[in-house]
Amino acid sequence: MSAMRTTKKAPAETADEAAVRKAIASTSRPPRANALSTALTFGWRGMLKVKHVPEQLLDVTITPVMFVVMFTYLFGGAIAGSTGAYLDYLLPGILVMSVLFTTVYSGVALNTDLTKGVVDRFRSLPIWRPSPLVGSLLGDSVRYVIAGSVIILVGVILGFRPDAGVPGTVAALGLVVVFAFGLSWVFTTLGLILRTPNAVMNAGFMGIFPVTFLSNVFVPPSTLPPILEGFVNVNPISTLATASRGLMGGNAQASDIVIVLAVAAVMTAVFAPLTTRLYRRG
Amino acid sequence: MTAEHSLAIEATGLMKSFGETRAVDGVDLVVRRGSVYGMLGPNGAGKTTTIRMLATLIRPDAGSALVLGHDIVEESDAVRAAVSLTGQLASVDEDLTGRENLILIGRLLGLKRPSAKARANELLEAFGLAEAANRLVKNYSGGMRRRLDIAASIVVTPELMFLDEPTSGLDPRSRNQVWGIIRALVAGGTTILLCTQYLEEADQLADGIAVIDQGKVIAEGTPGQLKASIGSGALRVRLLDPAQRPQAQQILDRELGDITLEPDPAALSASCPDTDRAAEAVAQLSRSGVRIADFSLSQPSLDEVFLALTGHPAEEVPSEKSDPIEEGQPV
Numbered sequence: 001m002s003a004m005r006t007t008k009k010a011p012a013e014t015a016d017e018a019a020v021r022k023a024i025a026s027t028s029r030p031p032r033a034n035a036l037s038t039a040l041t042f043g044w045r046g047m048l049k050v051k052h053v054p055e056q057l058l059d060v061t062i063t064p065v066m067f068v069v070m071f072t073y074l075f076g077g078a079i080a081g082s083t084g085a086y087l088d089y090l091l092p093g094i095l096v097m098s099v100l101f102t103t104v105y106s107g108v109a110l111n112t113d114l115t116k117g118v119v120d121r122f123r124s125l126p127i128w129r130p131s132p133l134v135g136s137l138l139g140d141s142v143r144y145v146i147a148g149s150v151i152i153l154v155g156v157i158l159g160f161r162p163d164a165g166v167p168g169t170v171a172a173l174g175l176v177v178v179f180a181f182g183l184s185w186v187f188t189t190l191g192l193i194l195r196t197p198n199a200v201m202n203a204g205f206m207g208i209f210p211v212t213f214l215s216n217v218f219v220p221p222s223t224l225p226p227i228l229e230g231f232v233n234v235n236p237i238s239t240l241a242t243a244s245r246g247l248m249g250g251n252a253q254a255s256d257i258v259i260v261l262a263v264a265a266v267m268t269a270v271f272a273p274l275t276t277r278l279y280r281r282g
Numbered sequence: 283m284t285a286e287h288s289l290a291i292e293a294t295g296l297m298k299s300f301g302e303t304r305a306v307d308g309v310d311l312v313v314r315r316g317s318v319y320g321m322l323g324p325n326g327a328g329k330t331t332t333i334r335m336l337a338t339l340i341r342p343d344a345g346s347a348l349v350l351g352h353d354i355v356e357e358s359d360a361v362r363a364a365v366s367l368t369g370q371l372a373s374v375d376e377d378l379t380g381r382e383n384l385i386l387i388g389r390l391l392g393l394k395r396p397s398a399k400a401r402a403n404e405l406l407e408a409f410g411l412a413e414a415a416n417r418l419v420k421n422y423s424g425g426m427r428r429r430l431d432i433a434a435s436i437v438v439t440p441e442l443m444f445l446d447e448p449t450s451g452l453d454p455r456s457r458n459q460v461w462g463i464i465r466a467l468v469a470g471g472t473t474i475l476l477c478t479q480y481l482e483e484a485d486q487l488a489d490g491i492a493v494i495d496q497g498k499v500i501a502e503g504t505p506g507q508l509k510a511s512i513g514s515g516a517l518r519v520r521l522l523d524p525a526q527r528p529q530a531q532q533i534l535d536r537e538l539g540d541i542t543l544e545p546d547p548a549a550l551s552a553s554c555p556d557t558d559r560a561a562e563a564v565a566q567l568s569r570s571g572v573r574i575a576d577f578s579l580s581q582p583s584l585d586e587v588f589l590a591l592t593g594h595p596a597e598e599v600p601s602e603k604s605d606p607i608e609e610g611q612p613v
Contacts, residue, residue, distance in 0.1 A: 016407075016408055016410065017462050017463070017465070017466045019407060019408035020408045020409065020462075020463050020466040020467070021466045021469060021470055022408070023404050023405055023408040023436070024436055024439050024466065024467060024470035024472065025439075025470055029363075029391075029438050030391060030392035030393050030394075030397075030438065031392050032363070032392050033389070033390060033391065033392035037389070037392075038389075038390050041386065041389040041390055042390075044386075044389075045375070045378070045382075045386055048377075048378055048382055049377050049378070052377050052378065052379075052418060053377055116371060116375075116376060117369045117370070117371025117372060117373045118373050118374060118375045118376075120334075120339060120367060120369040120371070120373050121367060121369065121373035121374070121387070121434065122390075123339050124337050124338065124339060124362055124365070124366065124367040125362060125387075125390050125391065126359060126362040126363035126391070127390055281340075
């Protein structure tokens with residue numbers, strides 16, 4: 001009987017009490033990490049997730065890539081007279097769409113965190129309290145850059161040659177990412193209000209999908225019925241697409257860029273504090 | 283050091299409601315520094331909510347508490363700087379590796395990158411996770427996840443640690459490992475507030491226990507006092523010959539009382555206030571020629587504790603569906 005009870009200790013797979021005791025004794029409390037450092041650490045966490053769960057990025061990149069290819073060849077001739085001309089019009093718009101779709105995942109990721117209890121640990125740490133949120137969105141911004149770059153690359157392969165060259169394209173991508181940073185606060189708020197990651201995903205796309213389509217991303221609004229045309233013209237996503245086209249084409253209106261930055265600032269100013277407050281309350 | 287500061291936790295009249303449900307209804311706690319204090323109660327009793335208030339994750343509706351001398355509402359930052367929390371849901375990031383989890387916490391607590399890495403490796407080694415260090419946590423077993431969780435809580439050794447049901451859902455071997463880690467923490471001088479549903483766990487680890495039911499502390503004392511106040515465990519005897527059961531029943535009824543005849547025709551049990559009386563009863567059976575196959579003594583279960591203290595069994599209070607994290611549901 002005693003032979004049966006004896007369990008052999010496998011030292012590599014069990015906690016070693018003496019080592020645990022030593023590990024406890026050997027620390028002293030370091031000075032408190034500053035806000036920038038903790039935010040960047042959370043950004044690093046976001047990057048690691050891209051590395052470990054690349055599917056997420058893939059999901060949101062594939063659809064826009066399909067759109068570029070299909071729409072260019074399907075509608076190019078009908079809408080713009082040639083596929084090349086349509087690609088010049090469409091690509092900056094698809095860039096906007098693909099990056100904005102990615103922002104929904106910021107809310108989904110936050111909601112996933114909440115359902116898994118890791119947020120409890122973050123909230124019990126002595127850190128600048130919004131840093132998990134700001135950090136994740138900084139990390140997400142890198143994903144936006146990746147998603148946007150993929151689209152531009154596909155465009156170049158299909159023959160897209162922007163007049164303003166690399167600097168204009170980089171500026172357009174930068175503007176889209178800044179706008180996306182602002183918009184993602186809307187989805188993090190949603191991520192804290194809704195119950196499940198799936199609900200955030202559904203509600204998020206239910207919002208972003210029509211708003212993106214009812215813009216000038218795919219077609220110039222002049223052919224639309226007047227009411228729709230009115231909406232499309234005031235839709236900030238239209239302004240963002242127009243500004244991106246302008247930056248890539250070398251004929252951007254300063255007023256468009258200012259409007260885009262202002263809308264991003266307003267979204268951040270309203271939804272960042274809201275997100276932070278909801279997050280704090282748990 | 284003032285007398286006040288020899289206390290790790292001093293809570294008075296803590297209250298918290300979620301909607302209509304009063305999760306915590308006036309909890310008082312006094313926990314000395316360097317001790318292990320157990321909060322014992324069924325699911326939904328308010329243990330998790332109490333811990334979350336003390337760890338500054340939620341604000342109490344009423345009442346106040348000092349944690350390591352700091353007010354949990356007014357000085358929540360100072361509290362957070364000195365405590366760490368191991369939640370009921372393992373509070374680690376499943377999409378990262380074990381090592382990345384520990385480096386992340388180290389960096390957030392202000393360690394420079396090389397020290398955070400060194401510390402992560404030291405802890406992985408100590409907790410027997412070195413081989414799994416580069417695996418994603420979602421592929422860890424329950425026991426490994428718990429160990430990582432506790433390791434994450436001591437990346438910088440806290441003065442006070444909250445452990446919320448650290449062994450729920452673990453197999454006996456993993457449970458023993460976690461207990462070993464907790465003992466090592468205590469030996470290192472960390473104060474621990476431990477929530478548990480298992481009397482045995484509180485008995486094994488805690489110096490003091492508060493029994494919690496429906497948001498209130500209904501009994502408090504050392505494990506010994508508590509068990510004595512509840513009285514008895516049970517002596518279970520299994521006979522070689524089922525035909526002798528009536529005879530055994532008679533003897534045990536005289537010696538101990540409160541006999542239960544078990545479905546097994548050769549087995550019966552009797553309530554048993556202490557081991558001496560049990561030994562005497564077994565000896566009596568033996569002297570009377572009743573042949574015993576085996577016998578065992580069991581401690582009162584949490585159910586019996588509750589029955590004794592409240593007059594009702596430890597029912598699970600249905601917790602708020604809308605707040606799975608707030609009100610600690612079983613995973």
